[in-house]
Amino acid sequence: MLVIFAGALLLTLPIATTDGHGALFTDALFTSTSAVCVTGLVLHDTATYWAPFGQFIIMLLIQIGGMGVVTVAVAIAVVSGRKIGLMQRSTMQEAIAAPQVGGIVRLTEFILKMTITIEGLGAAVMAPVFCREFGFLKGIWYAVFHSVSAFCNAGFDLMGVRAAFSSLTTYAGQPVINLAIMFLIVFGGIGFLTWEDITVHGLHFKKYRMQSKVILSVTGVLILIPAVYFYFCEFSKGAWADFSVPEKVLASMFQSVTPRTAGFNTVELTALTEAGQMMMIILMLIGGSPGSTAGGMKTTTAAVLFASAIAVFRQKEEAHFFGRRVPEDTIKNAATILLMYLVLFLTGGIVISSIEGLPILTCLFETASAIGTVGLSLGITPGLSLISRLILILLMFFGRVGGLTLVFAALPGVHKNVSRFPKEKITVG
Numbered sequence: 467m468l469v470i471f472a473g474a475l476l477l478t479l480p481i482a483t484t485d486g487h488g489a490l491f492t493d494a495l496f497t498s499t500s501a502v503c504v505t506g507l508v509l510h511d512t513a514t515y516w517a518p519f520g521q522f523i524i525m526l527l528i529q530i531g532g533m534g535v536v537t538v539a540v541a542i543a544v545v546s547g548r549k550i551g552l553m554q555r556s557t558m559q560e561a562i563a564a565p566q567v568g569g570i571v572r573l574t575e576f577i578l579k580m581t582i583t584i585e586g587l588g589a590a591v592m593a594p595v596f597c598r599e600f601g602f603l604k605g606i607w608y609a610v611f612h613s614v615s616a617f618c619n620a621g622f623d624l625m626g627v628r629a630a631f632s633s634l635t636t637y638a639g640q641p642v643i644n645l646a647i648m649f650l651i652v653f654g655g656i657g658f659l660t661w662e663d664i665t666v667h668g669l670h671f672k673k674y675r676m677q678s679k680v681i682l683s684v685t686g687v688l689i690l691i692p693a694v695y696f697y698f699c700e701f702s703k704g705a706w707a708d709f710s711v712p713e714k715v716l717a718s719m720f721q722s723v724t725p726r727t728a729g730f731n732t733v734e735l736t737a738l739t740e741a742g743q744m745m746m747i748i749l750m751l752i753g754g755s756p757g758s759t760a761g762g763m764k765t766t767t768a769a770v771l772f773a774s775a776i777a778v779f780r781q782k783e784e785a786h787f788f789g790r791r792v793p794e795d796t797i798k799n800a801a802t803i804l805l806m807y808l809v810l811f812l813t814g815g816i817v818i819s820s821i822e823g824l825p826i827l828t829c830l831f832e833t834a835s836a837i838g839t840v841g842l843s844l845g846i847t848p849g850l851s852l853i854s855r856l857i858l859i860l861l862m863f864f865g866r867v868g869g870l871t872l873v874f875a876a877l878p879g880v881h882k883n884v885s886r887f888p889k890e891k892i893t894v895g
Contacts, residue, residue, distance in 0.1 A: 728841070
């Protein structure tokens with residue numbers, strides 16, 4: 467919260483905006499929350515409203531939010547040579563979903579090095595394209611900004627210099643920018659521990675942790691199936707019928723990857739069918755993976771619920787992955803998270819629709835984007851009232867912090883599995 471308010475105050479400074487007056491505090495608070503929660507929903511076009519200082523502050527907030535405040539603080543302590551106490555190590559373990567406290571400082575160093583390396587690589591790949599179009603200095607800045615934004619799954623862009631709120635629509639058929647952004651989004655969204663498994667074990671999939679196996683499997687499915695849908699059911703007709711096959715493939719892949727909390731788009735989302743928009747809503751709610759730069763309900767949550775459902779259908783006692791049993795507590799947590807996300811997502815959408823008089827699907831798209839920390843929008847964000855903006859701020863914060871984290875923080879107490887009540891069977895379904 468302190469980082470969000472500090473960012474908001476900096477964005478109200480006169481040097482933060484192009485008009486030299488600074489932003490209203492409510493607008494600055496919305497933008498700062500969106501950046502720290504790596505969402506990407508904006509009230510003003512980032513390229514034309516914010517001055518270079520404001521854009522830099524936004525990028526800094528994105529980086530802090532993507533890596534996590536705790537990770538950044540520990541990284542600074544490591545670089546400065548300060549000793550890391552047991553409490554800090556325990557907090558760090560929870561922040562990045564590490565299995566144990568041991569080796570947490572080494573893992574933090576690994577995360578820092580990998581972040582710098584991948585973001586630098588992404589910027590280097592995109593720089594020639596941007597430098598050719600915008601000049602050397604501006605091109606380098608654009609490459610760095612978009613690399614950080616994509617890796618942190620934030621979705622902020624500087625393409626408003628061409629058309630306000632246009633995102634990457636002018637690059638729909640540009641393979642370098644498409645592939646670079648998609649790689650950064652996926653790599654940032656699979657989680658720090660999955661990076662470590664890939665680095666240590668290479669392509670030996672069997673040696674990975676069960677969590678890494680689940681994350682990579684689910685990620686692959688959630689990219690492939692929606693991409694096939696978008697190709698055959700969206701981009702083979704209507705406004706995109708004249709696209710070449712490579713352009714349709716790129717557009718399908720990109721729109722499949724970006725709803726998983728990234729927030730960029732290479733096509734006009736308002737031109738999608740309602741079925742296509744609903745597909746995106748589902749992907750936005752699922753989000754990325756635990757211990758990553760992404761938000762949302764998480765791929766592992768969806769996987770656990772799916773495995774539990776399969777176990778019920780097959781009349782098996784336990785859900786399992788790759789020969790490993792899923793603990794009952796994990797299934798309970800996953801069901802609780804799903805319920806919380808659905809309640810907040812639906813309630814927020816209904817309230818905003820009632821207040822603004824907008825179609826319910828449009829408002830649900832907005833709330834799914836907020837709670838999934840995605841940043842995709844059907845264009846209604848700038849015109850929302852203060853109450854609706856506050857609802858989105860709360861949803862963005864909730865989506866980034868995580869459901870169970872807030873519940874446990876708000877309701878501390880004994881978590882032992884002791885019940886005062888006798889058991890009695892209840893029929894469901």
